[in-house]
Every structure is written in structure tokens, then in C-alpha cells.
Amino acid sequence: MPRRLDIPVPYLAVLAAAAMVALAVSFTPLAESIDRYAYDWLFRLHPEAAGPTQSVVLAVDEQTLALTGGMPRIRATLADALEKAALAHPAAVAIDITLPDAQDKDIDARLERVFSRTPNLILPIELMPAGDGWQEPLPRFAKHARATGHVYADPDPVNRRVPMEKAAKQKRFWALSFEAWRIAAGGPKVVELPDALEVVMEGGQSRLIPAARETARAVRVRYQRPPGAPPVIPLIEVTRDPNIHLKLAGKILFVGVTAQSAARDRLMTPLDSMMMGVEIHAQTFETLARGVFLRDAPPWTVAAVCLVLAVLNGVIFHFLAGWRAYVAAGVLLAAAHATPHAAFLNDVVFPYFATVSAAWLSAAGAAAYQYFTVRAELGRTRRDKDRYRQAIHFVTHEMRTPLTAIQGSSELMGRYNLNEEKRREMARMINAESKRLAGMIQTFLDVERLSEGQIDLKREPFSSTAVIEACAARALPLAEQKKIRLSYGTMEEAVLLGDRELMEYAVYNLLTNAVKYSPAETEVTVAAKRDNGGLRLSVTDQGIGMDEKELKSIFTKFYRTSKAEASGVAGTGIGLSIVEQIVQVHRGSITVASTPGAGSCFTVVLPVHEAAA
Numbered sequence: 001m002p003r004r005l006d007i008p009v010p011y012l013a014v015l016a017a018a019a020m021v022a023l024a025v026s027f028t029p030l031a032e033s034i035d036r037y038a039y040d041w042l043f044r045l046h047p048e049a050a051g052p053t054q055s056v057v058l059a060v061d062e063q064t065l066a067l068t069g070g071m072p073r074i075r076a077t078l079a080d081a082l083e084k085a086a087l088a089h090p091a092a093v094a095i096d097i098t099l100p101d102a103q104d105k106d107i108d109a110r111l112e113r114v115f116s117r118t119p120n121l122i123l124p125i126e127l128m129p130a131g132d133g134w135q136e137p138l139p140r141f142a143k144h145a146r147a148t149g150h151v152y153a154d155p156d157p158v159n160r161r162v163p164m165e166k167a168a169k170q171k172r173f174w175a176l177s178f179e180a181w182r183i184a185a186g187g188p189k190v191v192e193l194p195d196a197l198e199v200v201m202e203g204g205q206s207r208l209i210p211a212a213r214e215t216a217r218a219v220r221v222r223y224q225r226p227p228g229a230p231p232v233i234p235l236i237e238v239t240r241d242p243n244i245h246l247k248l249a250g251k252i253l254f255v256g257v258t259a260q261s262a263a264r265d266r267l268m269t270p271l272d273s274m275m276m277g278v279e280i281h282a283q284t285f286e287t288l289a290r291g292v293f294l295r296d297a298p299p300w301t302v303a304a305v306c307l308v309l310a311v312l313n314g315v316i317f318h319f320l321a322g323w324r325a326y327v328a329a330g331v332l333l334a335a336a337h338a339t340p341h342a343a344f345l346n347d348v349v350f351p352y353f354a355t356v357s358a359a360w361l362s363a364a365g366a367a368a369y370q371y372f373t374v375r376a377e378l379g380r381t382r383r384d385k386d387r388y389r390q391a392i393h394f395v396t397h398e399m400r401t402p403l404t405a406i407q408g409s410s411e412l413m414g415r416y417n418l419n420e421e422k423r424r425e426m427a428r429m430i431n432a433e434s435k436r437l438a439g440m441i442q443t444f445l446d447v448e449r450l451s452e453g454q455i456d457l458k459r460e461p462f463s464s465t466a467v468i469e470a471c472a473a474r475a476l477p478l479a480e481q482k483k484i485r486l487s488y489g490t491m492e493e494a495v496l497l498g499d500r501e502l503m504e505y506a507v508y509n510l511l512t513n514a515v516k517y518s519p520a521e522t523e524v525t526v527a528a529k530r531d532n533g534g535l536r537l538s539v540t541d542q543g544i545g546m547d548e549k550e551l552k553s554i555f556t557k558f559y560r561t562s563k564a565e566a567s568g569v570a571g572t573g574i575g576l577s578i579v580e581q582i583v584q585v586h587r588g589s590i591t592v593a594s595t596p597g598a599g600s601c602f603t604v605v606l607p608v609h610e611a612a613a
């Protein structure tokens, strides 16, 4: 169960990669279409509260066309209806029927007259089908209009946004809906900021419309279903309904074709229903009038959320284990899924794909990383256990030799009548062997306790040369047995401070290792040199050596190189770990240089006791 605070770099890299991949993939077309689908879904799931509407759609529908002579007579029909509508004193009238060319002279003259009496008239201007120019209204009509606005909506193929500005052939127009709203609001000044339109009202207050220049000032339309949607009244009703003035007074009228046989602009909306162009303009107008806009979350917040999700998953899988980690990750995933919802409820559009994929990827990455490291750790523990078992086996085997000697001798003494000299010899042997046994046990225990900081180190001055000579004398029989020459290099004397017995253990170990892991007819050299206020004690051999990888592990408890194992030399792999501890408690350091097949050199640097130096 990993509970350490030191977080491994590869783990951080996995988490950072998860967040970065999620962000990068979120720019692919597939992810963008998933985001759009999620947007439509959220749109339907969290509808904006319906409020009063300010606009009315006057629809040239099938019924109107049937009763007025169809599209060829549309100008006359329009003139009849607008004449009547003007009597109801609407706030503004926006027409979504293009009138680019001259037709019947009398009818055009009549329509012009009606237009001249229509309050706040806004006429449409349409982009040429190829997008390379404008179809402007007939000048005789245009001169009575307060403004002309473009009637282009973004077909995507679902219409989610309407660009507030549209430019072609060096001419730029505001959207019909925007012009209608601006004129109905008393014609405020519009300041064009890079990522918003600031509309300064007469009283000096201003309103920001989140519409960035780089998106052609696109505004997300907050489509509403009835009763939040602007009411749609057939145009024919204007001339037939005696109470029509009640419905039109003070309203902004959007006049357009809705008859499916005649309308060209019909688009899908996030509400999952088709909508006519004129209704889209009226809905856009209502969005502008309500002033509650859906904004896109700034890209840095998306990156920050992805990063935070990755960090949290990292923390969860680093500090928790088992079901706890999975439950916590599940909660985090749920929170990631809920983030776009919460944002939407606060009028912010937060990308679904980046958030959710960052959460899933980082959870999967963190879980996989922890799984594999735990497995690796398990393998390591298993190997340690095996080595430990072998070591115990060896230690018990080592203890058996003196024990057998003691047992045998004591048995002989008890069973037979031995002469005094023989008895004394046996008693001496028993004594010596049990002392050896006790010494062995004592050393193991001392070093274990030392490593756990349970005993205080003795602090006595002792001579380095004396220690080295004593160890060399003890190792000499072993060296002679293997025909290995034991020699002294430069021998400089120093007074060291610490535990002489432990230091002897360390030096003796280095010497016996050098002998153990060297072939016959080679040389082992021990040297001591004063260096920079310290003593460099080195043991050099011409033995089997070790490679770089092995060098990294030799101070680990129970580790033995494969060459050492194969050489048949008995060992536990404990010696060097003890030597390292002894050197460390004496505030020294130990290093090894080695070449496989050529030999090794162990160097111990110890501080020299100042007082005697």
C-alpha cells in the first residue's frame, strides 16, 4: 500500500500525459461533434426559465398564401398587413422577405408608402448564394428603413449560433435580430471589443454581449419552446382579427415566410425541431433582449480543470488502495461528468469531451501505474523473501558446525573415562566453539540493532594501522589456503574515533570478500592514505569483479551476484550491507570500482579524530 509522500516522476508523467492527450484529442472533429451533441442534450435538459416575450412572428404561412394569391402577390399582402399593423403602434418591424428588384409599379409604390409609415422599419439584406456579394433591398424601400440587417444563420447543420456581423465584398452588416433589438432599445452606441460587443445605452449603462470578433460575433441563441418562444401569428390574421392591435402594440414584429412550400431557410435547432428563419431571428432577438447569454468557458479553465482532475486521480491512487481508491475515483468521475451540467446551469458552455476524457484517462493511467508498481514491488518482496530464506538456511548451517563440535565433545566427556589432558582439551574446544557461536550471534544482533538505531555507538579512539593489521592477520590463513598473496600498499597511520570491534568486522569482511572472490595466484592489497582530513582505506583484488548493474545492488541485504553464486563460494549477501552501515555510523563513506574479470577496489573514507591528528 503506497503511502509515501515522494511522488515518482514517471507517475507524474503518466498523469500529465493523460491530461494533455485529453486536451489534444478534444480538438479533433470527432470530439467536437461529441461536444456539440452534448451541448444540444444539455440545452434540452436544462431549459432556461420562460419569461415574457417582446417579439411576435407574423408568418406568411400556407393559410396566408392560400387566401392571398400566393408568393407572386406577396408585396400586396405585405402592404395590406403592415398598413393594419402600423395602427397597433408596434415598437419596430423587421422584415425577413428580400425585396431586391422592382416588380409591379403600383404595388411597389403602395408598399413604399406603407413602409414610409411603418415605425422603426428594418429590412433584410441577403448574402448571394455564392457568398460573394449582397442582395440589397430596392433603394425606394431601403430609404424608409432605419436599418438593414443580414439574415444569415449558421447552419452547422444544427443552428446553435447566429453571427451578429457578416461581411462580404467589403461591406459589413449587423444581423437583422441585432438591428431590431438595437433600434427597439433606442439606438444605443455599439463599441466593438475583441471578444464582446459593448452596447452603451442612453442612460450611460452598458451591456456586454459575449460575441468575439474571431467568431464573426456569434451569439449562442437560447431557443425557447412556447410559452417562452415568440408567438407566431399568421399574417392573414392581421387583416382579419379585430383585436390584433392588442397582440401587436409595443411589440417588435418579425415578418417572414414560414410556409414550407415557399420558405428556403429552415434549420434544425438544439431543441431537436426544425425552425423557420424568421423564427430563428425572433428567438435571437429574445436572447439579446433577455441579456442572459451562454458563454464559452475560457480555454485556460478547461485546461485547468483537466489538470486538476488528473492531479486528483493521481492523489487518489497514490494515497488510497483497493476499493477505497476505486470508490473515490468513481466519485471524481461522477463530478467530472457533472461539471458541464453545473457550468451550463450557470450559463457557461463547458466542453464535455475534454473534461470527461481527462477524468477517465487519468484514472485509468493512475490505476494502471499503481497496479504495475505494486506488482513489481510484490515480485521484489518475493525475491527478498527467497534470499532471506537462503540466508537463514546458511546461518543455521554455519551455527551447526560449532554446535556439532560442542555436542560431540560433551557427549564424549560424559560417556567415556578420559584422561585429564584429553578432558581439558575438550573443555577448551567446547569453550572456544561456544565463544565463536556467541560471537557470531552477537555480531548479527549488534548490527541489526545498530541499523535500527537501538544502541549507541562506542566512541573511543583507536589506531587504524592496528585494526588493519589485526584483520590481515586473521585473513591470512584463508588467503594462504587459496594461494593468494596478501600485501600492504601505502600504510599511513591515523587515529579514528568509534567502535573498534565493528571497524574490525568491516575491514575483515572486505578482506575476506577480496580473497573469497579471487582466483588462486592473485594478489589482494590493503592500503591506508591520509587525504583531506580523512583516511582512505582501500582493499584491491584481482578477482571476478562485478558489472555496473551488480555494483548498484551489492549493499542490499541478501544480494549476491550471479557470478558469486556460480563460483560455489558460500555466502549470505549480508556482509556488505553490514559494512556499509558500520561505515555510515562512523560518518564515513564507501565506494566500489570494479571491472568484471579484472578485479575490484573497495574504498572506505573515514574522518580522522581531530584531537590526535
Ligand code: ADP
Residues within 6 Å of the ligand: 509, 513, 514, 517, 541, 543, 544, 545, 546, 554, 559, 560, 561, 562, 563, 564, 565, 570, 571, 572, 573, 574, 575, 576, 577, 600
Ligand atoms: P557474501 O559474500 O556473503 O555473499 P557480501 O554482502 O559480503 O555477501 O557481498 C555481497 C556480494 O557482493 C557477494 O555475494 C558478491 O557477489 C559481491 N562481492 C563482494 N565483494 C566482492 C569482491 N571483492 N569481488 C567480487 N564480488 C564481490
